[in-house]
Amino acid sequence: MRITIKTIIAALMYLLATQATAYADLADAAKGLLSKSYNEKIAATEAIAATGDAQAALLLETLLSGDLYATKSDDRLVYREKTGGGYQIRDIVTDEDLGVVKSGDIIKIRINNRMRGLIKDLLGRLTLLNEDPALRLKAANSVFKSRPKEMIVPLTDALAAEEDASVAAAMRRALAALNFVHGDTTEVQADALLILEEQANPDVRSLLSAEANRLAAIQDPSPEIQVLATAVSKALAKVEEKLEMLGLVENVFQGISLGSVLLLAAIGLAITFGVMGVINMAHGEMVMIGAYTTYVVQELCRNFAPDLLVYSLIAAIPAAFIVAGLCGIAIERSIIRFLYGRPLETLLATWGLSLILQQFVRTIFGPTNKEVSSPEWLSGAWEITGGLALTYNRIAIILFAAAVLFMLMLVLRKTSFGLQMRAVTQNRKMAASMGIRTGWVDAMTFGLGSGVAGMAGVALSQIDNVSPNLGQAYIVDSFMVVVFGGVGNLWGTLVGALSLGVTNKFLEPYTGAVLAKICILIFIILFIQKRPRGLFALKGRAVEN
Amino acid sequence: MLGLRKVAGAITGAAMLATSAFGLGSAQAADDVIKVGVLHSLSGTMAISETTLKDAVLMMVDDLNKNGGLLGKKVEAVVVDPASDWPLFAEKARELIEVEKVDVVFGCWTSVSRKSVLPVFEELNSMLFYPVQYEGEESSRNVFYTGAAPNQQAIPAVEYLMSEEGGNVKRWVLAGTDYVYPRTTNKILEAFLKSKGVAEEDIMINYTPFGHSDWQTIVSDIKKFGSEGKKTAVVSTINGDANVPFYKELGNQGIDAADIPVVAFSVGEEELAGLDTAPLVGHLAAWNYFMSVESEENDAFIKQWKAFIGDDKRVTNDPMEATYIGFKMWTQAVKQAGTTNVDAVRQAMYGQKVKNLTGGTAVMNTNHHLSKPVLIGEIQDDGQIETVWRTEDVVVGDAWSDFIPESAKLIADWTYPVVCGGCEKPMY
Secondary structure: OHHHHHHHHHHHHHHHHHHHHHHHHHHHHHHHHHOOOHHHHHHHHHHHHHHOOHHHHHHHHHHHOOOEEEEOOOOOEEEEEEOOOOEEEEEOOOOOEEEEEOHHHEEEOOOOHHHHHHHHHHHHHHOOOOOOHHHHHHHHHHHHHHOOHHHHHHHHHHHHHOOOHHHHHHHHHHHHHHHHHHOOOHHHHHHHHHHHOOOOOHHHHHHHHHHHHHHHHOOOOOHHHHHHHHHHHHHHHHHHHHHHHHHHHHHHHHHHHHHHHHHHHHHHHHHHHHHOOOOOOOHHHHHHHHHHHHHHHHHHHHHHOHHHHHHHHHHHHHHHHHHHHHHHHHHHHHOHHHOOOOHHHHHHHHHHHHHHHHHHHHHHHOOOOEOOOOOHHHOOEEEEEOOEEEEHHHHHHHHHHHHHHHHHHHHHHHOHHHHHHHHHHHOHHHHHHOOOOHHHHHHHHHHHHHHHHHHHHHHHHHHOOEOOOOOHHHHHHHHHHHHHHOOOOHHHHHHHHHHHHHHHHHHHHHHHHHHHHHHHHHHHHHHHHHOOOOOOOOOOHHHHO | OHHHHHHHHHHHHHHHHHHHHOOOOOOOOOOOEEEEEEEOOOOOOOHHHHHHHHHHHHHHHHHHHHOOOEOOEEEEEEEEOOOOOHHHHHHHHHHHHHHOOOOEEEEOOOHHHHHHHHHHHHHOOOOEEEOOOOOOOOOOOOEEEOOOOHHHOHHHHHHHHHOOOOOOOOEEEEEEEOOHHHHHHHHHHHHHHHHOOOOHHHEEEEEEOOOOOOOHHHHHHHHHHOOOOOOEEEEEEOOHHHHHHHHHHHHHOOOOOOOOOEEEOOOOHHHHOOOOOHHHOOOEEEEOOOOOOOOHHHHHHHHHHHHHHOOOOOOOOHHHHHHHHHHHHHHHHHHHHOOOOHHHHHHHHOOOEEEOOOOOEEEEOOOOEEEEOOEEEEEOOOOOEEEEEEOOOOEEOOOOOOOOHHHHOOEEEOOOOOOEEEEOOOOO
16 A cells, blocks of 8 residues: 555656656757757757657647747747737747847747658657647658658557548558558558558559569569569559549649630630631730739738738739720720721731730839739649649639630620620621611620630739730730631630640640640641631621621 | 851851951940940840849949949949840840940840850950859850859759758759750759769659740649659759749649759749748759858848848849859959950959858859859748758859760860860860
């Protein structure tokens, strides 16, 4: 009995002592982070993790995110919060409030790639049982990447307790990788292989092919190793087959995404050039104006309503439509209406106009590119499996292009303006004698086409540089799509854009980006020889004049 | 390639003959001012980068005048705009030398613009300071190259990635814009990697047009290439604003610098200024100068630049340092020669020393290239690049790469007895 009490007291004393020294240990271990040498910093990082202190995870997390600072005066490791006059700093180990300092009083603890990898690995081991499933997922993935042998037992325990399905899958994969790499018997390895070969994940492929290379290099392999090597190459083939399938899906997605960019850029032109017959070389500049409108809207949001910044892109869509549309109407009324029926002069006048607009924008906004930031919900990718990730901004553009096309169809087919527009393009004189104000319809149609181009600019600001030259990059592609699809037909534009996009993306891996573009151009030239009116030619008398 | 070099050689020869026939063909300025030509694009695609260098020269001229000018004369900058139009560069260069009669020209950014003005400078025997890292394989009597040659940027960066510290990279993607600088640099790098035992199938080379914006396929190819069991890195010679969508796509597809680092040779502080760098933290850049380097000279330079431009947010970059060193060396050489005569100044240039902004001393060598330190840095979330590795000492710029068989045997030395920019043995 007395012995037990004594033991308990001793244990308590020990616990208290360790609690007291833990802070000191951690602070001691962290000292090395102040060094200039990365080797010493790495040693310090390992020492921090080895203390096993509860604060260690927080410290490493802060270090990884680049928020760890040291005071210049007494070398204490701190984290900071911005306050009115400077930065409120707190000791990272003890959480002691150290008052407000200026930014010059503290220096950032810098880390390099090697440390970043190490910290992620160490954090992974510390956060395997964290409450946040996202952190557990990260932890499982980092264990999968580093594969330390001592993690087999904790990982097995964590997996048993795991409730979230996707985290459990990641843990199972990580455990299989661990068992495969460190397994003592060939049976354990073979079991692990069975799990691994079901994964369509580039990292699994990486692991298996490294292992296959290693096994192949062994001189005079024993029968066991030979069996393992065959199993590994079989599993590798399985994983590769799955990845290949996913690669195909990804390729189609990328093709559609490129196609929808082409569609967005060309759809305005399909109206001004396709429906009205105006060779509008300033079409690209309408796209550019839309992109700059996005920039202005975002800057206004940033300055006057920072809370609404994430929605600025949505607000920019109608703004870009209106600004570019008004520009279009102004251009039609002041220049183009005097040039109907004279295509060569229209071409030259709009070409000159495009140069003027570019220089105009350059004078106002300067020659340098403007940054239009992507909101949180458009960054990153939707990871379906490890091998297939679709980026959000591309998904959004595909949806946006489809919506624009749909709206435009509605306007053309279901509104009286659309009816008048079609009437004027089919037979101007007859439409005029029926009481349609053809001049007004012309202006509105041109405005509509330009406004749609402006909306394309909003989308392009997310994937391309907002610069005065933005429009030039898309003008040739736009004409290509419209001519290929068939002048005067929106469906043709859709099919044209998508087929050019997908073809381009399927050619690119074989030929490279430069040659793929050349191939497409040659194909279109040949195609136009065969079918001068494009894929979907308009039929009837309207075409002849 | 060989044919081109022959033609270039012939032109050089002809230019030399012309010079000797007509005596010293240098342009003499008016008596009371010394004219400095500035040949940087102020409009068009390259305006983004080159405008800064024009301002840097103006700042240096301004500074020089405040301190009493040069040889007791006022220095005047003559600025022209070649508008990112390569043939126009040659016309504007001729205008500067023949009409404006400038004593020296600071200018050019892209290699194609430099190739365009080269015959003009050689024909008229004038002097050009070229401040940008380039592909090497060139040495002209009339050009001083103050940017990095491949052995001062590309080769050390690759060596760093091969090291334990850099991550033991075994597989390489060489991605570049489709023109002379990336193609030549990649040719050198490929030869270098092969000499280090990297197999053919572990090197992937990819070229894209200027201003490329759809990086989806290439980035997923890189991802795939990187998942074959060996540590992979991307060496990027992508130029201009195509870098912005490239890095955006890298971030979106979740390529982490710890898994597949990208080392860039044409991305500096100025290019990062228009980008959200948070997803790019850890990707690398190799230069001879970073704004973040702490030294007295650098602090003073940054302060002077911000004051001159009147904007506290403006950044400095490597080509600006190269312009700074080139300008300082030229003024020193003019003072030493006591004249702005091109031939006299050229002789005085050799061995000129100027303190680097990053510490150490830059020296002008007889092959018209500088000795400079090499720095490798990682991109930070504030748009700065933080040094993670640097050479102990300065590295001598090598005009002709040792890794391309035909150029390994060439020497460049413009002093007696060699007096040649690319020959196999001394001329005299």
